[in-house]
Amino acid sequence: MSEEERIKELIRKLEESYIEGKISEETYRELKAKYEAQLEEIRRAGPPAPAAAPQPPPAPALPGRGxxxxxxxxxxxxxxxxxxxxxxxxxxxxxxxxxxxxxxxxxxxxxxxxxxxxxxxxxxxxxxxxxxxxxxxxxxxxxxxxxxxxxxxxxxxxxxxxxxxxxxxxxxxxxxxxxxxxxxxxxxxxxxxxxxxxxxxxxxxxxxxxxxxxxxxxxxxxxxxxxxxxxxxxxxxxxxxxxxxxxxxxxxxxxxxxxxxxxxxxxxxxxxxxxxxxxxxxxxxxxxxxxxxxxxxxxx
Known part of the structure; x- marks a missing residue:
């Protein structure tokens, strides 16, 4: 799971908790603003760089000439x-x-x-x-x-x-x-x-x-x-x-x-x-x- 997907999941759970009355409106707004700010920062940074391709193993050392x-x-x-x-x-x-x-x-x-x-x-x-x-x-x-x-x-x-x-x-x-x-x-x-x-x-x-x-x-x-x-x-x-x-x-x-x-x-x-x-x-x-x-x- 990427960082963006993780934050979206936190926002979804936050909304569920607010609807079920588990948290106050003040707490809900404060946490949601925090998560949305993090999400916006990730979007501005652009997509993560692709992982570097694995390097081939080094060639075995050739034996010295006879x-x-x-x-x-x-x-x-x-x-x-x-x-x-x-x-x-x-x-x-x-x-x-x-x-x-x-x-x-x-x-x-x-x-x-x-x-x-x-x-x-x-x-x-x-x-x-x-x-x-x-x-x-x-x-x-x-x-x-x-x-x-x-x-x-x-x-x-x-x-x-x-x-x-x-x-x-x-x-x-x-x-x-x-x-x-x-x-x-x-x-x-x-x-x-x-x-x-x-x-x-x-x-x-x-x-x-x-x-x-x-x-x-x-x-x-x-x-x-x-x-x-x-x-x-x-x-x-x-x-x-x-x-x-x-x-x-x-x-x-x-x-x-x-x-x-x-x-x-x-x-x-x-x-x-x-x-x-x-x-x-x-x-x-x-x-x-x-x-x-x-x-x-x-x-x-």
Whole structure:
């Protein structure tokens, strides 16, 4: 019963009581005036607003993508955005040239490159060691920056933005300090883990695999990025491990096949570098997708 109907019912009963002599005329007039005033107020206010339609129940939360879904999505992304391969291909070419310039001249004509000619003695060994250290540092620097470049471009694509080579490189160069610091920490930690026992090195590699993504996507500094990657890796260890293991096995199989087919050393080295560039790009896409999916639950 609405409020208006209730008041009308009260007026009807009031009139019955007055007719039956149960109330005085004064009381009757007073109450009737009161009820009619309430009725008029309700009529001026207009009809009551209709009840809101019941809201549908919230949709159930979709489960996170499985590791094979991520691997498939990463493959589709790579096959529709070929531009993301450019940084690592450039890195492969550049490091090959550096290798020829530094190590090629160092070991030229030596039948056994791992042994210094006796006539060079300790001086020759010192020169070889310096050349190897210089080469390793340049390769580390190149791949660190170009990995950040790749992640920046993949991030653009995943956000639905046009993939811009120059913008991605600019972002990577702008974050070169945290990239290098984090890269050194990861390299040292993983190397120590591998030396002490292989398994700790693998575990650390998986836990810190998303460090570059944390720097490039969310602007974390080196220490924050290591912490973010560690926390995501701790909660999603199996996903990251399998996402790295399966393409890793595929890479070794493909590289082995080509090394058996191509017998010319120079050509084999170039082809091996290009294959490595393709797979490293794929790894970067996979890890960036994992980071976007898992980062929202992590607080530094």
């Amino acid at each position: 590791v094979f879904d991520i691997l498939g999505d990463a493959f589709s992304f790579c096959t529709t955005n070929y531009i993301v391969f450019i940084p690592f291909i450039a890195a492969a070419i550049l490091t090959s040239l550096i290798s020829i310039a530094i190590l090629g001249s160092t070991f030229a004509g030596w039948p056994r490159p791992w042994r210094a000619p006796p006539q060079y003695g300790l001086g020759g060994l010192s020169f070889i060691g310096s050349a190897i250290i210089l080469y390793a540092f340049l390769v580390f620097l190149i791949y660190t920056v170009l990995e950040g470049w790749t992640v920046a471009m993949v991030s653009q694509g995943l956000q639905g933005r046009p993939i811009d080579l120059s913008l991605g490189l600019s972002e990577a160069l702008g974050k070169i300090v945290p990239l290098v610091i984090a890269g050194i920490v990861v390299s040292v930690a993983v190397t120590i883990g591998l030396i002490l026992c292989v398994i700790p090195g693998i575990i650390l590699f998986v836990l810190l695999a998303l460090t570059t993504q944390a720097i490039m996507i969310d602007d974390h500094d080196a220490i924050e990025a290591l912490s973010v990657s560690f926390n995501i890796g701790k909660n999603n260890f199996f996903t990251i491990f399998v996402a790295l293991l399966i393409p890793g096995i595929a890479y070794f199989i493909v590289a082995f096949i080509f090394s058996e087919i191509i017998v010319v050393p120079v050509v084999s080295t170039i082809v091996s570098s290009l294959i490595g560039a393709l797979f490293m790009t794929y790894f970067a896409v996979v890890l960036t997708m994992i980071y976007y999916e898992k980062r929202k639950t992590i607080v530094v």
